[in-house]
Amino acid sequence: DAGVTQSPTHLIKTRGQQVTLRCSPKSGHDTVSWYQQALGQGPQFIFQYYEEEERQRGNFPDRFSGHQFPNYSSELNVNALLLGDSALYLCASSLLRGEAFFGQGTRLTVV
Amino acid sequence: AQSVSQHNHHVILSEAASLELGCNYSYGGTVNLFWYVQYPGQHLQLLLKYFSGDPLVKGIKGFEAEFIKSKFSFNLRKPSVQWSDTAEYFCAVASPEYGNKLVFGAGTILRVKS
Numbered sequence: 001d002a003g004v005t006q007s008p009t010h011l012i013k014t015r016g017q018q019v020t021l022r023c024s025p026k027s028g029h030d031t032v033s034w035y036q037q038a039l040g041q042g043p044q045f046i047f048q049y050y051e052e053e054e055r056q057r058g059n060f061p062d063r064f065s066g067h068q069f070p071n072y073s074s075e076l077n078v079n080a081l082l083l084g085d086s087a088l089y090l091c092a093s094s095l096l097r098g099e100a101f102f103g104q105g106t107r108l109t110v111v
Numbered sequence: 112a113q114s115v116s117q118h119n120h121h122v123i124l125s126e127a128a129s130l131e132l133g134c135n136y137s138y139g140g141t142v143n144l145f146w147y148v149q150y151p152g153q154h155l156q157l158l159l160k161y162f163s164g165d166p167l168v169k170g171i172k173g174f175e176a177e178f179i180k181s182k183f184s185f186n187l188r189k190p191s192v193q194w195s196d197t198a199e200y201f202c203a204v205a206s207p208e209y210g211n212k213l214v215f216g217a218g219t220i221l222r223v224k225s
Contacts, residue, residue, distance in 0.1 A: 003154075004154075033212065033213075035213075035215075040217070040218075041217055041218070042115075042201050042203075042215030042216050042217050042218050043155075043201070043213070043215045044215070045212045045213060045214065048210065048212060055210060056209075056210040056212055058212070090154075090155065092213075099157060099160065100157075100213060101157075102147075102154050102155040102156075103154060104153075104154045105154065
């Protein structure tokens with residue numbers, strides 16, 4: 001049974017560019033949450049998707065957007081990249097009120 | 112708003128030493144509490160969780176944690192650490208009132224010397 005898979009694993013982008021990160025949830029899970037983990041910090045909640053809708057949002061600007069597809073997979077989009085967006089982006093899947101399982105993350109570097 | 116504070120950012124222990132990592136949270140409502148572990152090069156994994164009931168919870172690999180509601184604490188313990196416990200440990204809180212999103216502490220890096 002595949003766990004949570006994220007792609008790509010590493011990415012380098014230039015300031016001002018746009019990026020799309022992808023996540024496939026664990027089999028049977030219908031809820032996907034995204035977190036940003038900056039160096040030396042704990043993961044920070046970005047948003048959560050359930051039934052293809054954004055259910056909750058953390059304290060992140062509108063440059064961060066997402067999408068959930070009918071198969072429960074999800075994308076995180078970040079527009080107008082800033083140097084400060086460099087971080088590990090984590091996807092977690094769960095049932096709506098259940099335990100979260102994390103993927104390996106995508107390491108984004110903005111130069 | 113919820114927040115989580117972990118007392119130590121770096122801990123170095125010798126094998127067989129006892130471990131206690133502190134965690135305090137700031138929310139007074141209903142909470143679910145978690146400890147996650149991240150081994151070098153691996154993804155975040157759930158170590159143990161508390162939802163309700165017995166405040167002393169046991170997790171994988173001999174870890175346990177005690178929920179003390181009056182102190183807003185959920186400290187992680189292990190009687191005797193092994194070299195393989197070297198990892199980063201994160202305490203997290205979630206609340207139904209906040210849609211069960213996880214709020215993490217900054218993490219504690221544990222290095223166990225063999």
